[in-house]
Amino acid sequence: xxxxxxxxxxxxxxxLSNTTxxxxxxxxxxxERAGISEDALLPFGMFDHPARESYxxxxxxxxxxxxxxxxxxxxxxxxxxxxxxxxEWGAVCFFGEAVNRLYETRExxxxxxxxxxxxxxxxxxxxxxxxxxxxxGGKTGFxxxxxxxxxxxxxxxxxxxxxxxxxxKLLTGTNGPAFLNMTEIIEGDPEFFNGYTxxxxxxxxxxxxxxxxxxxxxxxxxxxxxxxxNIDTYYR
Numbered sequence: 001x002x003x004x005x006x007x008x009x010x011x012x013x014x015x016l017s018n019t020t021x022x023x024x025x026x027x028x029x030x031x032e033r034a035g036i037s038e039d040a041l042l043p044f045g046m047f048d049h050p051a052r053e054s055y056x057x058x059x060x061x062x063x064x065x066x067x068x069x070x071x072x073x074x075x076x077x078x079x080x081x082x083x084x085x086x087x088e089w090g091a092v093c094f095f096g097e098a099v100n101r102l103y104e105t106r107e108x109x110x111x112x113x114x115x116x117x118x119x120x121x122x123x124x125x126x127x128x129x130x131x132x133x134x135x136x137g138g139k140t141g142f143x144x145x146x147x148x149x150x151x152x153x154x155x156x157x158x159x160x161x162x163x164x165x166x167x168x169k170l171l172t173g174t175n176g177p178a179f180l181n182m183t184e185i186i187e188g189d190p191e192f193f194n195g196y197t198x199x200x201x202x203x204x205x206x207x208x209x210x211x212x213x214x215x216x217x218x219x220x221x222x223x224x225x226x227x228x229x230n231i232d233t234y235y236r
Contacts, residue, residue: 005060006040009068012147013061022066022149024089024125031091031123036145038095045072047141051215054078054180055135066149069176073098073142076210078135081110082178083128085161088150090126094118096142099207100134103200110164112200131164133178135207166204167224169194169234180208181220198231 005013011034016022019030046056049072056072073096081103084090102114110131118124118134126148136142163178164171172182172190183190196204205224212220227234 006037006044008034008036008040009060009145011035012068016066016147016149017063021151022089024091024127027089027091027147027149028123028125031093031147036093038143041070041095041143041145044070045143046070047072047074052179052181052184053177054080054211057177059176065151066147069146069148071144071146073136073144075136075139075141076214078180078208078211079133079178080180080182081131081133081164081166081204082174083131083162084126084148085128086150087126087128087148090146090148092118092124092126092147093145094120094122094124094142095144096120096136096140097138098134098142098144099137101132101203101207103131103133105131109195109197110200111197112203115203133204133207135211137207164193165190166194166196166201167208167220180211181217194235201231201234202228 012030015030019026044058044060046058049056055077058070059067060070061068097120098118100116100118101112103110104113161174161178162171163174163182165182168183169192170183170190171193172186174186179185205228209221209224
C-alpha cells in the first residue's frame with residue numbers, strides 16, 4: 001500500500017480489504033466512517049490534465065478486488081456516455097456540484113432516462129449495468145472520489161466497460177477511461193453505432209459543445225451543428 005496516500009483513503013482500503021462480501025451499502029458506510037477530506041485529496045488532483053482527456057483521472061489504489069480513483073473536473077469537463085462493465089459494487093463521492101445523465105436501452109436505442117445534479121457531500125452508489133455520463137457544468141473545478149469493486153472480475157485482462165461516442169457514431173471498449181473523443185487514443189477497432197433517440201442526441205450535444213469549444217475543436221463543432229440542424233442526417 002502507498003503510505004503517501006491520505007489516511008482517509010487508507011482507512012477505506014483496509015476496511016474493504018478485510019471485508020469478504022462487499023455491497024454498495026457496506027461500501028457507503030465504510031466511506032462515511034473514513035471521513036473523506038477534500039483537502040487531503042487535493043494534492044492528488046489533475047486539474048492540469050491534457051486537453052485530449054476530457055477530465056482528470058488518477059488511480060490511487062488498485063488490487064484484484066477494487067480500485068480507487070480521483071477524478072478532477074474543470075469547467076466544461078465531461079465523460080462520454082459509458083457503463084461500468086463488470087463492476088459489482090461501487091460509489092462516487094462528490095466535492096462539487098456535478099451534472100449527471102442516466103440512460104437506458106429500449107428497442108435497441110440508447111435513451112436518456114434521468115437528469116440529476118449531485119451536490120457536494122453526496123455519496124452515490126454505482127454498479128456495472130448503470131449507463132451514464134457526468135461532468136462539470138459550472139464555473140469552478142471540483143474533485144470526485146470513485147471506488148469500483150468486484151468479487152471475481154476486476155483482474156480479468158480483457159475490455160471491461162463500454163464507451164459510447166455519438167458525435168462519431170461509434171462505441172468502443174475500455175479498461176477504465178471514458179473520455180470524450182476517445183477515437184484519438186483508443187486501442188483496437190471501434191464499432192459503428194448510431195442507436196440513440198433524438199432527444200438523447202440533442203441533450204448530449206448540448207452538454208459536450210462547451211468542452212469542444214474550449215479546446216478549439218471547430219471540426220467537431222461543425223459536425224455536431226450539422227446534426228442539430230437536420231437530425232435526420234445522423235441516422236444515414
